Amino acid sequence: MYPLRRNRRLRTNESIRTLVRENIITPSDFLVPLFVVEGKGVKEEIPSMPNYFRLSLDNLEKEVKELWYMGLGAVLLFVKVPVNLKDNKGTEALNPDGLMQRAIKTIKNACPDMLVMTDVALDPYSSYGHDGIVEDGQIINDETTEVLAEMSISHALAGADFVAPSDMMDGRILTIREALEEEGLFNTGIMSYSAKYASAFYGPFRDALDSAPGFGDKKTYQMDPANRFEAIKETEMDIDEGADIVMIKPGLCYLDIVREIKNAVDVPVAVYQVSGEYAMVKAAAERGWLDHDAVMMEQLLAIKRAGANIIASYFAKDAVKLMS
Numbered sequence: 144m145y146p147l148r149r150n151r152r153l154r155t156n157e158s159i160r161t162l163v164r165e166n167i168i169t170p171s172d173f174l175v176p177l178f179v180v181e182g183k184g185v186k187e188e189i190p191s192m193p194n195y196f197r198l199s200l201d202n203l204e205k206e207v208k209e210l211w212y213m214g215l216g217a218v219l220l221f222v223k224v225p226v227n228l229k230d231n232k233g234t235e236a237l238n239p240d241g242l243m244q245r246a247i248k249t250i251k252n253a254c255p256d257m258l259v260m261t262d263v264a265l266d267p268y269s270s271y272g273h274d275g276i277v278e279d280g281q282i283i284n285d286e287t288t289e290v291l292a293e294m295s296i297s298h299a300l301a302g303a304d305f306v307a308p309s310d311m312m313d314g315r316i317l318t319i320r321e322a323l324e325e326e327g328l329f330n331t332g333i334m335s336y337s338a339k340y341a342s343a344f345y346g347p348f349r350d351a352l353d354s355a356p357g358f359g360d361k362k363t364y365q366m367d368p369a370n371r372f373e374a375i376k377e378t379e380m381d382i383d384e385g386a387d388i389v390m391i392k393p394g395l396c397y398l399d400i401v402r403e404i405k406n407a408v409d410v411p412v413a414v415y416q417v418s419g420e421y422a423m424v425k426a427a428a429e430r431g432w433l434d435h436d437a438v439m440m441e442q443l444l445a446i447k448r449a450g451a452n453i454i455a456s457y458f459a460k461d462a463v464k465l466m467s
């Protein structure tokens with residue numbers, strides 16, 4: 144073929160590189176995770192997540208308006224629940240006047256078109272820091288899915304557009320879908336964390352919400368990082384049960400899974416670039432060991448190239464600022 148084919152011709156300068164580029168990152172790729180806390184005027188930096196904050200409702204409102212102005216139109220909400228409100232069954236999760244429910248209303252009042260997705264899992268509400276109800280040291284599956292369904296209804300009634308179950312109980316998508324239908328909430332979407340691995344990359348997130356498991360680990364419900372075919376099975380089952388969007392989590396270490404699932408399914412695929420992935424880049428950049436912006440964009444692009452239609456990322460604002 145050489146010299147008829149010289150691949151470097153397509154790399155000669157930025158204009159030709161731009162012209163033939165296969166993937167680009169745009170603001171509409173992002174889903175922005177937000178951490179909400181009680182209080183007024185609160186904007187606390189999360190120690191293991193530099194430049195990322197827990198926000199009280201007043202600051203949440205400001206943040207959401209800023210995101211909207213930047214072209215970021217979708218958020219994923221997490222709440223930090225006061226310790227005295229935690230119990231084994233996550234009772235506070237169903238409080239119609241709870242922090243999550245107020246956060247949803249605050250956003251919808253301030254910015255009605257902002258797409259609001261909510262985390263559905265017991266861990267921030269659980270006195271054990273687990274994603275399910277605990278009995279004799281075990282995480283009970285079916286009772287937990289009933290609570291998750293009630294939680295989903297509560298979020299939907301408060302105004303959530305999508306609920307996002309992140310717990311990995313079996314059958315919870317069907318239980319949630321049926322419960323929403325029964326309540327007439329047939330327009331509420333479900334983004335399922337369908338292939339969620341038992342990963343060590345969630346550490347900073349658990350600091351952010353004070354939600355680390357009080358005993359054991361999450362390996363009896365989250366997936367084994369060694370497994371690949373299981374991710375497809377989990378995802379196909381969630382689609383059959385009624386998931387509108389599926390998600391793979393974490394991102395970077397699991398891009399083989401992302402591509403595999405993208406090729407196998409016909410629903411939008413989301414990828415969560417998790418807290419530990421964010422922390423690694425921030426830490427190395429603080430030491431001057433990596434170029435923050437270049438590494439950030441390379442990682443986001445790799446996630447998109449692997450097949451992500453939606454990227455949940457703590458870098459969303461940093462990335463969009465860099466584009467403008």
Ligand SMILES: NCc1[nH]cc(CCC(=O)O)c1CC(=O)O
Pocket residue numbers: 262264265266274309310344345346347348349361416417418419
């Ligand atoms: N339901 C818990 C949940 N939802 C999202 C994350 C992690 C997100 C991140 O690390 O950024 C976790 C942590 C966990 O499973 O322990």
Ligand SMILES: [Mg+2]
Pocket residue numbers: 311312313314337377380381
């Ligand atoms: Mg499953």
